[in-house]
Amino acid sequence: MMNLSTFFQHLTNGISLGSLYALVAIGYTMVYGTLRLINFAHGDVFMMTTYFAFYGVATFMLPWYVSFILAIILTAALGMLLEIGAYRPLRDAPKISIMISAIGASFLLENLAVVLFGGRPKAFPSVKLLTDSIQWGTVSIQKLTFVIPIVTIIFLVGLLYLINHTKTGMAMRAVAKDYETAGIMGVNVNKTISQTFAIGSMLAAVGGIMWGLKFPQIAPLMGVMPGLKAFIAAVIGGIGNIKGAVIGGFILGIGEIMIVAFLPSLSGYRDAFAFIFLIVILLFKPTGITGEKIAEKV
């Protein structure tokens, strides 16, 4: 049977994957929390970041940290552009229209990436400082395994502070409750929503960079699966709830690894388990494990 060090190796693998899901899920859930919009283009925004970072290093010869920061800024701008182009005109339309528009935006970004960057995968720049492994007995841990959860926690705390203790956050919460009334009360609704998208996209960008460092292969369709996994993580945690998204991300990541660890013959069905888990959550606890009651706006 499995010995302790193998189990520990699996656990660190799970935490590493889970924290990545969590990081992407935070941005997903934040946009949903404010706008009640499932932003299907989130995964594709995430993909665009990795290309920005790639070209920054490969074509413009920037040091990796400059390129990564620029990529994050560009992605925030892309998120705002997306909101202005694809979602703002539909703000008063039924929710389903915006959702379809989100899918359209997702296809647009994917195909744009194929045209602009080509269908062949590219290698994400590697940063030795972060991607080396540390040997600990027979357990081998990549430095990123420590970096990603720390980054996730920093962004979680920062975001919670922003939402609960700043004016911008208050405006976001007001818009989330009822944007028409918030507008009447003097909140600049367009600006607040733009900010929400900028922050959500920046979170996707940070997730994308971490993803690229861990799995250094980028392709136009690379955002689809992480986007769906982050969506699952967000739903598990209770969509709209930021702490829930982090918990959901860890549950999903560790769960996926443990399924392969304990049932190796089923390792080809790993993604299927993630989706089955989603369906079970939706059937039995649709508000997610945080169980927060979400006021329905109709």
Next chain:
Amino acid sequence: MRKMASVLVSALLVGALVVSGCGTQTPNTSTTGSSGNEDVIKIGVFEPMTGANAAGGALEVEGIKLANKLYPEVLGKKVELITVDNKSDKVEAASAASRLVEKEKVSAIIGSWGSSLSMAAGDIVKNAKIPTVAASATNPLVTKNNDFYFRVCFIDPFQGKVMANYAFNKLNAKKVAIVQEVSSDYSIGLAKFFTDSFKELTGDQNAIVGVANYNTGDQDFSAQLTNIKAKNPDVIFAPGNFTESALLIKQARQLGIKAPIIGGDTWETPEFIDIGKDAVEGAVFSTFFTSEKPITPESEKFLAEYRKENPDKEPAAVTALGYDAYIVILDAIKKANSSDAVKIQEQLAKTKDFPGAAGMITLDENGDAVKDAVIKQVKNGKFTYMDIIKAQ
């Protein structure tokens, strides 16, 4: 509560649509030269240009285009290549093949990189009676019971044996672990043939100590590899798509797995080295051809032209095979003295001792070529020739 659930379920379904939606767009068609012309013979090129296998498809198309440039005419007519993208997707592959057959009315088809994609087109070309030549699809099922599917490469029972022999004789392996791409017929087939040969060589029914599975497009292999590491194999055999394999080898090294990792012909793409970097140094795999050992005068011709166009790189084996698939079809058209698909098929089936860039081509009763295998290794960031294994 219930409403919330239904909204989320519908979101999930829409999400599923997004995923499958990638496979339902109309294929891109690019035509070269004039079309709808009586003086033109159309050959369809059916390859993955986007998606997981895009780099493999691009390498084959490179060879096909090169051949078309050197031999642009047959029977006094211009040969027009019609390229369709099968998007590395089995469903899309079937519709791309239908498009070539029904809309473009091609006389013959070349493709596809990837056995699963070729198999998806199998029934379509068989029913339409359009001769099709795969360049590098190695799964035996591609041509089995299909008189219209041929290939200019060897098949996986041979390749599996070559790598099993390599592991047993050269690496002195007694215990091997297998990591396979379950969504790929190529990977599953090759892993099976390797397993059979290796068990026979060692005489040990338990010589395969572990089997781990993954899907095309997966990026995290840490759990599978941790399981394999606990089994402590001498060698890991991991046939699969190049990007997934590169990530897999990288993660194996990060987890501290020291065992040699060996694979099959699909690894030979620039992306394998770009993505794998230092981690893929020393990786060994079998393939079809090496530019260091030209076999026929046609090889020389191919190499000269390739080096003229690409002064800074050497051709991949599948590029040579793409070239061969084209010239073998052209030869059949010449012998048939017609662009009629069925007549071309009759001549293709009779192909014997035809000098191709990647060796002499003789098609057996299944339409498969019998050829030597080449073993290559990644050395200093380049694919380098190690050995040639004779076909028996």
